[in-house]
Amino acid sequence: MDALFTIIRQVHPLVSDALLLKLGQMLHREELTRKSFLLTAGAVSRKMYFVEQGLVRGYYLKDDKDVTTWFMQQHDFVISPLSFYRQRPSFEYLQLLEDSVLYSVSYNQVQELYREFPDYNLVGRVLTEDYYVRSEIRAHYLRMLSAEERHTIFAKNYAPVMNRVAVRHIASFLCLTPETVSRIRAKKL
Amino acid sequence: MDALFTIIRQVHPLVSDALLLKLGQMLHREELTRKSFLLTAGAVSRKMYFVEQGLVRGYYLKDDKDVTTWFMQQHDFVISPLSFYRQRPSFEYLQLLEDSVLYSVSYNQVQELYREFPDYNLVGRVLTEDYYVRSEIRAHYLRMLSAEERHTIFAKNYAPVMNRVAVRHIASFLCLTPETVSRIRAKKL
């Protein structure tokens, strides 16, 4: 929980103790095993998670195959933006790739914080901006780079994730087949 | 300017008059002609725009060709998220596709509003969430849909834009060549 508070204080050093106290009371620690779902398609995302430890994958189903949209790791916040912000049924699945420790707050609790502690809107705004930018960067890579370039960038930017996830998940994140990633790898050795 | 205030009041009905007054004083009306740049690659985005009337395109250069990332129209806010939020040099070009009327505020002015009127963080947060979701939806379509499906969705979701922009811009938005879009169109008649 300290990591979470540290991030909030980095964003907004003057945040009140009352707010952090309240948030601390709301946070629900969850220890979940690999392959647990935080959200499945069709359901409405009711919780925001903070990854204390572990690894989470967001993906969509395309026909029968899945397409990974992102990986979130230690000290990241995890939601499905469309479903959480608009409280609409999700396209996306959120699934743990490792046994993980998470802190969660419900959508309603977050709204309550925003109401009761207007300061919290600053924190929410800045963090939303940050995750928005991250998402833009991912989309940028998808649009601008060839298969091989995407793989190179991934290997560089996601080094700590690279060795922890299955090739087929890396492949689907890069919008490629596992075969293609296998061949790119073979070529580089 | 009314349209902008209306949007802010929709997001936050209790927003103070003092805030709107201050914002009104900061806003700079700009009438710019087609092809004007709001931002070029390499520069740091210093302004946020509100489109009173007109059409704006965001794009990257890939080798010598350009790749469109979005179109923004009447009553949309326009920034290059990475460059504006992080105040870093832009990858992206922002260019008018039509003669337009815009309202702008500088990055520093926006920060001043956030400081002076903490309430404004609520507005900023909610709008950021909304544009983040829109961006996610665009990325989702790119990942999940075939060339033809992307074209169909575009024709449906961007109907008012469709007839106003060049085929090559539609093509690059769909991550296709103009030739391919031409063929898709021909097939549908």
Place this chain on the structure above:
DNA sequence: CGAATAAATTGATATAAATCAAGATTTCAC
């Protein structure tokens, strides 16, 4: 541990979309 299952690799072929090239049409500028 060791069988069963899933995942990764490698090779052969297919395919969607890009590229290259030429002509038709539209738009722009003087």
Place this chain on the structure above:
DNA sequence: GTGAAATCTTGATTTATATCAATTTATTCG
């Protein structure tokens, strides 16, 4: 309004990556 330039369309060919199929390697769990 007319010529020049840009854009769009259509066709032929190429190419990157997907798909299909078979084998090897890794993982799971009883």
